[in-house]
Amino acid sequence: MFHLYWADEGGVPAGDRGLAYGDGLFETMSVTGDRPPLLAYHLDRLSRDAGRLAIPAARSELEKVCSQALARYSGHYGARPWVLKLTLTRGSGGRGYRPEPGIQPNLVISHSTAPAPADTDGVVVDFSRVPLTVNPLFAGIKSLNRLEQVMAARELRGEIYEVLMSNRDGHVVEGTRTNLFVRSGDAWITPPSATLAVAGVMRRYVLDRLHTAGEEVREAxxxxxxxxxxxxxxxxxxxxxLGVVSVRNLAGHDLPVDQRLATIVGSPAILD
Structure with a gap:
């Protein structure tokens, strides 16, 4: 169904459309031992959004590859957390933007150590000077077109953990690699899905947990x-x-910090 490449054995062909045009999408998932707690959510998004891009990728086939990858790499880390990455491209072939009919997708599997956990006392965040543009046709898709996030991430210096990006309407939408939740009054607020460059799987899980807990949630x-x-x-x-991370300071403004959202969601190590 697709050409499978293990990143530690060699790269994709030079003519890969993901490399040439960003014609593809990717997933990065947290793994503890041989268990990725949010695997079902990642597979749902990857197969759904591949369909939105007209890239053939059956969920069952992606799940088989994930099983192979977990068996292949989990022994490198033991009980330590690590990260599994799947990069799916339309494939190789076609001069220019128009893809050749019937080309097979490429799937690249890679792994890395997990980043250090965030400070439980909260992190320092600022606003990015890079505006975020979201094409409605591709809203929420974790595509390989992440140049705006790359440029914004160059602003991460010193103790700045993340920078928040705003759209042309002046609304704060998301971070370079994170989605946002705000507690206001008796409700939780998160930006609408249609405005997001990436609708994260953790965002979806948090929304599910909040609804299950009977919490008031608004997308606004x-x-x-x-x-x-x-x-x-x-x-x-x-x-x-990264899980759920509290912000203690935003652009010089001190914010209240507590663990209520993390408590409702639960530890990433035990998510189901």
Whole structure:
């Protein structure tokens, strides 16, 4: 169904469309031992969004490859957390933007050590100077087109853990690698899915957990006052590898920090 490449054995062909045009998508998932807690969520998104891009990738085949990868790499890490990455491209072939009919997708499997956990006392965050543009046709897809995030991530210096990106309407949408949740009044607020460059699997899991817990949740645009105004009871970053991270300072403004969202969601090590 697709050409499979193990990154530690060699790269994809030079004519790969993901390399040439960003014509593909990817997933990065946290693994403890041989268990990726959010595997089902990752496979759901990868197969669904591949369909949106008209890249053939059956969920069952992706699941088989994940099983192979877990068996292949889990022994390198023992009980330590690590990261499994799947990069799916449309394949190789076709001069210019138009792909050749019937080309087979390429799937590249790689792995790496997990990043250090964030400070439980909260992290320092700033605003990015790089604007975020989201094409409605591709909203939420974790595609290989991440140049805006790359440029924004260059602003991460010193103790700055993350920078938040805003769209042309001035609404704060997401971080370079994280989605956002704000506690305001009696509700949790997160930017609407249609405005997101990446709709993270951890975001989806957090929403599921909040709904299960009977919490009020709203998808609504976030302005500056929502984040640093007196109604803000906390700001959290979410990412499937980083988990749920509290923000203690945003662009010089101290924010309240507590573990209520992490408590509702649970530890990434035991997510099902």
């Amino acid at each position: 645009p976030l302005s500056l006052v929502d984040l640093v105004g007196e109604r803000c009871q906390g700001l959290w970053l979410t990412n499937s590898v």
